[in-house]
Amino acid sequence: MAKTQVDLFGKEDVESLHTLNKAKKPFNAKEIETIKTKTGFSLLRNVQFIYELALAKRELLSFGLDFHVANDFRVFDVPFSKNTELLKKRLAYFESINGTITDYYYIIKYNQTTSVNQYLTHWIYPYKGKFHPQMIRALLNIMQIKEGETVLDPFVGSGTAALECQLLGINFMGIDISPLCYLLSRVKTESIEVGDEIEKVKKDIISDPKRIEKIKNDKVKNFFTIAQMVAHSDSARRGRNYDFSFRSNTEKMLQSIRDYVEVIKKLGLTLGKTNIINGDIRELNLKPESVDGIITSPPYSIALNYVANDSHSLQALGYDLKKISDDFVGVRGVGLNKFKLYDEDMEIAYKQMYTVLKPEKYCAVVIGNVTFQGEEIDTTQIATDACVKIGFKLVSKMEKIIFGLYNVMQKEYILIFKK
Ligand SMILES: C[S@@+](CC[C@H](N)C(=O)[O-])C[C@H]1O[C@@H](n2cnc3c(N)ncnc32)[C@H](O)[C@@H]1O
Incomplete structure (x- = not known):
């Protein structure tokens, strides 16, 4: 199979992980x-x-x-x-x-990494295909989402939109089928509530990570669980020593939490409420006309196997990869049938999105085409057609480059629909 554009994702996430800028003055x-x-x-x-x-x-x-x-x-x-x-x-x-x-x-300026996009808690875990947070903030403005309103991302992934909404005082609902994404999005937005507790138990947990199981507060527990997942990813992808990685990432994550708390104080931010759900967008019963905007990036057809890509972490969390694969859009099925299932699944997902959005409001979909056996499949057009068929109006299509690995430029699109 020819290389898909997914190969281009995530280089800076992976590369940016290892410099702790504790002493950095904003x-x-x-x-x-x-x-x-x-x-x-x-x-x-x-x-x-x-x-x-x-x-x-x-x-x-x-x-x-x-x-x-x-x-x-x-x-x-x-x-x-x-x-x-x-x-x-x-x-x-x-x-x-x-x-x-x-x-x-x-x-x-509050960034523990060398990548300009990975400030505050955004850097946590090298998830492939993360949004650029700056683009999300701009889209929230362009879609005229106001403080106190609610935004949905039905494919929340690593929680980029969750954190950007939270920072702007926008309430947020995020859904992802992946238990890893569920934890990750929660940790990025919730750990600031339990910084002191994390600090208190940190030494004990680092000396005996098995104690994580006994932690009662789920926000504290999630924090250390994700620090373990970052270490799993580090050792699986980069061959790093697991214990060292767990220790250093715990410190670095904690510093990002402190950074976030400082930013809230200095700028006097009122945070938005976040609600992260671990579930299948195709099956959830969402309240009709209950959100003021949607910003999302679904899987780009069958381009990236989100289960295989994070297999080390999902296994460490105790999941049976084969079993959970059946629920992941773009992963289900075998051979050419995968494309058919993807289109069917996304049609249901877009219908859900249409139902849950208030009339006259906007839905932004970031999506790209894939190459399969040397041929480009126009996933973007398929998505547009599916959305228009449901009743959405396409109001803007913007080309955006993906600049990453190998310095090869490929593109994806920001589609904005109106209900
Ligand atoms: C392109 S990624 C989203 C990345 C995200 N924008 C970010 O900034 O990290 C697509 C996500 O869709 C999720 N997904 C796949 N099938 C799903 C389903 N049936 N319901 C909800 N989420 C699903 C995957 O787990 C993956 O995290």
Whole structure:
């Protein structure tokens, strides 16, 4: 079988794992002074692709701003910017607004890794096919999701959308069939509630990990369980010593929790509520017209076997891989029948998404095509057709590159539908 684009996922996640920046100070005085002198809306320095610029522009449009691009495309002049406080709080692709640092730029400085996308708890576990969190924040703006509203991700994976919603005070419901994803998404968003308890038992757990089983508080227990899963992944994929990895990842995860707590205090954030469910999107009974937006990325057809990919962790959690495979979209079945099952399963999933969304609201689907036996299968068009057939209106299709392994560029799409 020809290589699928899935080979391109996740390099930076894997590469970014091993530098603990304990002593890193978020901002130095010199940088703050420099930013203060800036006028206009300055793009973040990591913005480099056309789709990012397009999202940045759409963010501004969604707040009703007039602008023009100035100064080598790095600065937007916005003659009348009302509501600066809200813009400072929400914008994803901007570093500063007329000399004021945005919350996002502040937040991304709290990063225990070398990858700009893996700030706060985002880095935890090298899950393949993670969203770029910055893109999620921008989509939340573009879809005009307000604080206190609710967003659904029915394929929540490693919990990227969960954390971004939480940071913006948006309530969030996440669903994933994978028990690993369920734990991971919970740990990324819930561990901040139990930082002190984790700190208290850390030494005992590190000296005898079997004690994890006896921990009563499930949030504390989940934290250490995921630290074990990161160590399993480290030793299976990178040949690292398991005990060393468990110790170092526990420390690093705890530091990310402390970072998150500090960010909440410094920026005065009111967090959104999160509800993570371990279940099959095809089977759940969700309340009709109960969410204000959907942002999701389903499996890209049969491109990545999510069970095989995390087999070491799923087995360590005690799951029978063969049994659970039957419920994973894109993994079910054998041979060509897999494609047929995928299409059927996704049709049910899209119907669920349509039902649960409130009228006039938006649903963003990030999806890419796959190559099978040398031929490209237009999963994106299949998804679009399925959604339109149900009643969704396609309002935007944006091409986005996947920049990763081997420096090969492949693309995926951000589809935005309206109910
Ligand atoms: C592309 S990944 C999502 C990645 C996610 N956007 C992130 O940032 O980590 C697709 C997810 O769909 C999940 N999935 C597969 N079949 C499912 C089903 N029947 N119900 C719910 N989730 C499912 C997989 O476990 C996988 O985590």
